[in-house]
Amino acid sequence: xxxxxxxxxxxxxxxxxxxxxxxxxxxxxxxxxxxxxxxxxxxxxxxxxxxxxxxxxxxxxxxxxxxxxxxxx
Amino acid sequence: xxxxxxxxxxxxxxxxxxxxxxxxxxxxxxxxxxxxxxxxxxxxxxxxxxxxxxxxxxxxxxxxxxxxxxxxxxxxxxxxxxxxxxxxxxxxxxxxxxxxxxxxxxxxxxxxxxxxxxxxxxxxxxxxxxxxxxxxxxxxxxxxxxxxxxxxxxxxxxxxxxxxxxxxxxxxxxxxxxxxxxxxxxxxxxxxxxxxxxxxxxxxxxxxxxxxxxxxxxxxxxxxxxxxxxxxxxxxxxxxxxxxxxxxxxxxxxxxxxxxxxxxxxxxxxxxxxxxxxxx
Numbered sequence: 267x268x269x270x271x272x273x274x275x276x277x278x279x280x281x282x283x284x285x286x287x288x289x290x291x292x293x294x295x296x297x298x299x300x301x302x303x304x305x306x307x308x309x310x311x312x313x314x315x316x317x318x319x320x321x322x323x324x325x326x327x328x329x330x331x332x333x334x335x336x337x338x339x
Numbered sequence: 340x341x342x343x344x345x346x347x348x349x350x351x352x353x354x355x356x357x358x359x360x361x362x363x364x365x366x367x368x369x370x371x372x373x374x375x376x377x378x379x380x381x382x383x384x385x386x387x388x389x390x391x392x393x394x395x396x397x398x399x400x401x402x403x404x405x406x407x408x409x410x411x412x413x414x415x416x417x418x419x420x421x422x423x424x425x426x427x428x429x430x431x432x433x434x435x436x437x438x439x440x441x442x443x444x445x446x447x448x449x450x451x452x453x454x455x456x457x458x459x460x461x462x463x464x465x466x467x468x469x470x471x472x473x474x475x476x477x478x479x480x481x482x483x484x485x486x487x488x489x490x491x492x493x494x495x496x497x498x499x500x501x502x503x504x505x506x507x508x509x510x511x512x513x514x515x516x517x518x519x520x521x522x523x524x525x526x527x528x529x530x531x532x533x534x535x536x537x538x539x540x541x542x543x544x545x546x547x548x549x550x551x552x553x554x555x556x557x558x559x560x561x562x563x564x565x566x567x568x569x570x571x572x573x574x575x576x577x578x579x580x581x582x583x584x585x586x587x588x589x590x591x592x593x594x595x596x597x598x599x600x601x602x603x604x605x606x607x608x609x610x611x612x613x614x615x616x617x618x619x
Contacts, residue, residue, distance in 0.1 A: 278403065279400045279401070279403060280400075281403070298403060300401060301410070304401075304410050304412055304445075305401050305445065306398075306441040306442070306444040306445040308437065308441060311437060313437070313440045313441060313444055315444055316444055331400065331441075332400065332401045332403075333398050333399060333400055333401060333441050333445075334398075334399065334400075334401040334402075334410060334412075334445070335396040335397065335398060335399075335410070335411055335412055335422075335424065335442070335445060335446070336374075336396065336397050336398075336399045336411055337372070337373040337374040337375065337376060337382060337396065337397065337411055338372060338373060338374040338395060338396055338397025338425055338427050338561075339372030339373075339374045339375075339395055339397075339425070339427065339512065339513075339539075339559075339560075339561030339562065
């Protein structure tokens, strides 16, 4: 059986980032020091609904977008 | 004895149907954007002074810098304001749909202000992408307030596609040119059954007033307040303007005539008041 890598490479808002294997979306939000109620998350262009954040595990090479609300017209 | 009308008289004189969009009732016919203010505090005050109870916000990447500050959401009381997330900055239907989904997840609201833009210079809406995104979002349960041009036939298509509110631009976003084609807005009002909110290009109070006098349900603006020399003062001006324009519309204005129609009676004038016989 191949060794499981200890870390996983993902892109967060376009920035290459490494997280421990098995990190969930909820875990990523916490690692980044973000307030969960103020953000929404997409992986590979698809929304990860709030209710699924704790179970959605980040996979190698995934592109994560974490957004919030800002001023706008 | 004061000649100021008692509140009851004013209430009776200004009775209006409630402003409702897709079952959401708004106390004010002015909707305000939250962009381009100098600070969160100025944003908060401007919103308050505008009298609006519906504000738009944009969806953007969160700042991952460890020295993050506060969030806009900390300064908008959701018990007071209905928040309408927009899809500003999207140039195709796909990204607009994704942005709407993010906004819905974040706010737990079905409301979205849909923008699908054609180019960065004019920020004019792309009609094809706008129609496609409206169809997709409406089918997915969104309540779509759709930003569009002042083309009345396109407005009809957007309503048919499921938009709950049509938002024709008066002129390009942030341009301050006001309502360039009032007749197009009036025709849109005739053809469309859902509420109409004039959105984009408003520059000052008279633009808001004029828009409301065309018979639309509301006006949405951002730059006109945020970019004014004194935003808070302009917020107050806009609050009055949206009411003045709406009441003037409901009041039924006089027609325009070529010649005069005297305001004071001609009967009973003293001798000689007409200077002999009336001049030709």
